[in-house]
Amino acid sequence: MGSEEDILARQDLDPVLNVKMHLVNNAIDEIGWTRYHWKLFFLNGFGYAVDSLLLLLQSIVASQAYMEFGSHGYSRALTIAVYVGMLTGALFWGLSADVIGRRFAFNVSLFVCSAATIVAGAMPSWPSLGLFVALLGFGGGGNLILDTTVFLEYLPGNKQWVLTAMACWWGFGQAIVGFIAWGFMAPAKWNCSSTETCTRENNMGWRYTMFTAGTLVFAMSVARITVIRLKETPKYLLGAGDDAQLVETLQAIAGRYNRPCSLTLEKLEGCGVVRGTHSKSRFSFSETLIHFRGLLATRQMVVSTILIWLSWALIGLAYPLFYVFLDTYLETRGASFNVSTYDTWRNYALVNISGIPSPILAGWLCKQPLLGRRYTMVIGALATAAFFFAYTAVRTEPQNVGFSCAIAFCLNVYYGTLYAYTPEVLPSAHRATGNGVAVACNRVMGILSAVIATVSNTSTPVPIYVCAALFVAMAGVSAMFPFEPHGRRSS
Template identity: 70%
Template sequence: MADTANLEKSVIDTSSMEKNVTGGNNDPMFGDLRNADGSSLRSGEDILSLQDLDPALNMKMHLVNNAIDEIGWTGYHWKLFFLNGFGYAVDSLILLFQSIVAPSAFREFGQHGYANALTIAVYVGMLTGAIFWGFSADVIGRKWAFNITLFICSASCVIAGAMPNWPSLAFFIALLGFGGGGNLILDTTVFLEYLPSNKQWLLTFLAAWWGLGQAITGFIAWGFMVPGKWNCTDVETCTKANNWGWRYMLFTGGALVFVMSVLRITVVRLRETPKYLLGLGEDAKVVETFQFLAAKYNRPCSLTLEKLEAYGQIQSAHGKKLFSFSETRIHFRGLFINKKMTISTILVWVSWALIGLIYPLFYVFLPTYLANHGRVFDRTTFETWRNYCITNICGIPGPIIAGYMCNTKLLGRKYTMSIGALITCAFFFAYTAVKTAAQDTAFTCLIACFLNIYYGTLYAYTPEVLPSAHRGTGNGVAVAFNRIMGIVSAIVATFANTQTSAPLYICASLFILAAGISAVFPYEPYGRRSS
């Protein structure tokens, strides 16, 4: 009852503050806005406007969102779309690289050690990276973490290709994961915090870069892992001299990521996001950022420092000392500020954990199941990597379809995820009945497409329903749960009895649970603006 009373007081205080400062709804920051093309743009509802219980933050966030909508889509957003998309591509590239190079590298190093070490290494790296960079983004800001993570990835990838033994390779693969683990969190966060509300669906569409990254990885592997002169097959005769394929692959990937990291700095020249600056209390810098964008792209901007300062000081976003235990506590507490947000945060984290377990575990048990039922498909190395590229290309349309679906009132984000999960579940069950190589390829392509409808929307939904001051932390923990389950799947792959088919049906059934969770998420971002 006390929380309800406080919430009602917040609503009353917020309404009163708006009326006192604007004198009603005639102010352009609260009334009828106009896009650059002259079309009407009514100020929208902020998805968490009544959840933070900080009236100053609520009203200032409303002003900031109005300013973003007033300026609209610009060339700056196009740059962010492409260069943040590179980050998505890098994250998928990292996960696939380690799985592709591991067998060849393990063979070269005499098959001494833990066979799944690279899988564990990359997931541990991405786990620590997600937590470290997620929290850092809420403390030191989005800009520095955004620029640093890709450089870590590129350097680690190149150095990994020169490693002389299995443990050192695993170390730099873990470091590669550390950079990539934070990169994905920052891509969605930075892009969202600059997006006009009528373009928020592009956050889901952005995940198409994930499929593109997988496709690029497939083509690189096709080029370097097929030629016999670069790939040995016998552990007894396998040496560095006749096994350069996996090293060339890492060198190429590292060089590509380095180019992307340079472009991030030279092309975008990212300015700190206004919503992060708002949480810091840097009202003047918020206004300066918007005025800069408005002047550069010849757009209107009616936000002024006086309007922001009229609502007082924000109290809830940060502690007195940024690098302290109290700061950490504030960011975690901000994710559980009331019952509705607590339910939302927990369900989002559970969803990330589920998908992190289901997908890799399914493919741990599938090969043995198919073999036991007489469905072994003999393919040449060329055919294997060709089909690998085809499958990854098929993953690209998934987020594009999801981008359209989630921007419809009937489906929104929640039911788009539910549909994607249920269709993927159906194909998981159907996959166990494949009889030919063509069917095998077809089902992997269909799963890649429809899984990315769910995955891409979940990636976008997560930052949309998190408060900006704690978005990095909440997003980081969500991805961390996903990586923990990835580690679990790698351990299961090593020690479990893969002869049983029960886990296949359990994994497929868990998609039904994921679909149900999506349907009952407390927040629907469609038609609302991120806070």
């Protein structure tokens, strides 16, 4: 036990923190995988599912809602609203999770999502709908950050690859919203066909979609606080200097599942006092500076952090070209292939289902010594780029569906691994902040992509070529990451 090296152990950080982190990692390894981790896998996975569900939800309902409200205003307003909400949510929940702890944000963020989603379905105007779409994005903005952070900080070192596999929930979220849309957006009785004849009464499909999705998110949020009573994570407690609570938390898990845990308060206190992870006042500008400086503490960490943020920005631009604007693209291709509305939404669901198994494959690839996390991302990015280039040759409906499914599969190999890699290589005391900035970079580029889509023609092959080139760039960035988590434990 405890023979594995911690990822940031050689970065000349606080020596007391390094020694204590090693002891805590040893204790987590000693306890091993338990039913508690299975619960976290499912409940944290809900957050992944909600993020992808919400991101696609607004793009699904936008056209019909815009038609009902007279097609007045900015047609891409909902896309920008959800990205602005997720941008502010990522920064808010990310920083607050490092300042006051993971537990509060983990329990509250999904409730905010569910309430805003349900209320959004009842909105009487385009501006008011945009407001609540921004609010549901704000609640969802913290999910990806907290889900990976909380799960990772309880994981044994030899099970960190499961963090990559957990991204399969992202595909479930996509598939669920695809099936909801198939059920409510396809029937003509719930969806009007022109602005002139569109009223609330004959255009309830998008509202039913919002109500159903919001209710599902509410059920997930209730499950989070009833199935598992989450305690603060051990590694947050370590950075906060609460050694007693840390030991109590790990001993309680060990006792509940009849596992050994040799970590004691005396061992931790004998190492000294951790300094520099918080300021005197938790709610101050200096506290924020400490968390940003902690991400750039050494030269290697500077390179690592910047490359991670760059990767999130690149995929933030590439991802919407395929998913957020997929409804527009499917409509143009559907007209060419003479596909019915029913078949269009069926195809939408099939494409989203294809993203479910790929993170599981990515998790297996991450365990291979010659690949690790970095080259798994390289494989996923290059495979996605290849299918994007090939997609421009599509001429038939079966080809359209087949290549779309292949792209969804390969894309999630890269995306799922990036989700896991990001918190793995960040220091625990500043992990949520770094993760939050990464996701915020993604959202900024998503906003930019919405503007680009407004002034460009998304029905031509040009965005496909651009997207393919971006994935080639992502593969190059992945190969340059300075840290490889395979065989090493998060710090």
